[in-house]
Amino acid sequence: MTVADLTVTLPWLPSLLVGASTTFLLAVLAWIAALPLGLIIAAARLSGGVIALAARSFVVIVRALPELLLLFLVADTSGTLLAAVTPTAGTASPSLPLAAPPFAVALVTLTLIVAAQAAETIRGALLSVSTDILDGARALGSTETQTLLRVRVPAAWPIARPSLAALAQSSIKASGYVSAIGVVDLLRVAATAAGSTSSPFLFYGLAAALYLALGLIVAALFAALGRRPHRVAH
Amino acid sequence: MLSTVDFTALIVAIPVLLSALPVTLGLAVGAAILGILAGIALGLLAASPHHFLAAPARVVGVIIRGTPLLVQIYLIYYGLPSIWPAAATSSLLASPTGCAILALGINSAAYTADIVRGSLRSVPPSLIDAARALGLSSPTIHVHIIAPLALRVALPTYGNEIVALLKATALASLIGVVDIAGAARRAATESFTPLEVYVVAAALYLLAAALLDAAVAHLTRRLSCPGHTHH
Numbered sequence: 001m002t003v004a005d006l007t008v009t010l011p012w013l014p015s016l017l018v019g020a021s022t023t024f025l026l027a028v029l030a031w032i033a034a035l036p037l038g039l040i041i042a043a044a045r046l047s048g049g050v051i052a053l054a055a056r057s058f059v060v061i062v063r064a065l066p067e068l069l070l071l072f073l074v075a076d077t078s079g080t081l082l083a084a085v086t087p088t089a090g091t092a093s094p095s096l097p098l099a100a101p102p103f104a105v106a107l108v109t110l111t112l113i114v115a116a117q118a119a120e121t122i123r124g125a126l127l128s129v130s131t132d133i134l135d136g137a138r139a140l141g142s143t144e145t146q147t148l149l150r151v152r153v154p155a156a157w158p159i160a161r162p163s164l165a166a167l168a169q170s171s172i173k174a175s176g177y178v179s180a181i182g183v184v185d186l187l188r189v190a191a192t193a194a195g196s197t198s199s200p201f202l203f204y205g206l207a208a209a210l211y212l213a214l215g216l217i218v219a220a221l222f223a224a225l226g227r228r229p230h231r232v233a234h
Numbered sequence: 235m236l237s238t239v240d241f242t243a244l245i246v247a248i249p250v251l252l253s254a255l256p257v258t259l260g261l262a263v264g265a266a267i268l269g270i271l272a273g274i275a276l277g278l279l280a281a282s283p284h285h286f287l288a289a290p291a292r293v294v295g296v297i298i299r300g301t302p303l304l305v306q307i308y309l310i311y312y313g314l315p316s317i318w319p320a321a322a323t324s325s326l327l328a329s330p331t332g333c334a335i336l337a338l339g340i341n342s343a344a345y346t347a348d349i350v351r352g353s354l355r356s357v358p359p360s361l362i363d364a365a366r367a368l369g370l371s372s373p374t375i376h377v378h379i380i381a382p383l384a385l386r387v388a389l390p391t392y393g394n395e396i397v398a399l400l401k402a403t404a405l406a407s408l409i410g411v412v413d414i415a416g417a418a419r420r421a422a423t424e425s426f427t428p429l430e431v432y433v434v435a436a437a438l439y440l441l442a443a444a445l446l447d448a449a450v451a452h453l454t455r456r457l458s459c460p461g462h463t464h465h
Contacts, residue, residue: 064443065436066404069415076428176302180408187305194312201313208301208309215300
């Protein structure tokens, strides 16, 4: 970086950091929301019957579709959905279709995508728990829900944890496309800066470096999270 | 109230999006060719016993895999001409499609390199020692011993990579390429039947992914050695 580059970059630094915090917030909230959702989907897949088929179809479809297409789908149909659940708002201004705020659309989309991936990891971890332990819990009179939440999930957690932490890092990286619907995230701020200065390469390069740094921060954060040694006896 | 699916809108959307299918496939195939060639080169470098070759190759891989693909696309499409004016006049780099293929190819190369490195490691060192003991030259060992074995390990994993690449091509629509995602967004806003348009687009992506998956599975079966299974 030359001195000239620095004088171009400095005025944009606060905006870039605000954008980076939006990206961070979005990815972390989506990841947090995706964990219980992923557990529900994983449990549904293991339950058998129609529910298992529905859960499996959801995972297969969400994972096979481009993230951008899902974002467009949620963005362009959320207005209709909102009008359906709030009939008074729809009748008040029928000419003006309701639009969900971009951040909410991005959060819902990202949560669905992360949940579909988390469900696969969680399912694998749940399956790796010895059935003897589960039979033991049932023999002691635990209900299926108690067995799942008090025995199976805690035993599966150490196995799923590294992959789930990696998922948090990849959701930072994957969140870049949400700028397409107007979320003022890191990439959007970088694009604005690139457009209004004559240094697009500098700002996109800076954005790349900030994404890399954010990803590493999140990875370190979640790698430390929930590391409870010897809490679960095997 | 919730509107149900409008079948007329569904039928109308099919030819519109079908006409964009070759663009999506072209992006995926072009980027896959670039990604395989550059990925093998990068993977061989990263697997090199010489640290001064392996270290830079691994760092490049970590940087590319650690940053969003969309940033890479913007960096090449908007950023490259500003630091390298010749890019603006070259026919490949001045077009959104050319830039998208280049960015997707470079991105895919970083993931392919990891697959290549992993598959090279799966070749038992004892086999290479045996080939050396028989007096085979290093190029012969690479082409006739290492490559055929590594390819069979790499192929199933590469199947996942090419489906991921197909999904990633949708980002090209954000720099103006009219692929399936781009055509769908346009049709969705013009027709006021977004749900139907996106359902058709989703079906096309699922179909394309299934075709690519089947092609790789077919190749894996064709290449498999009878009586010899990996893991």
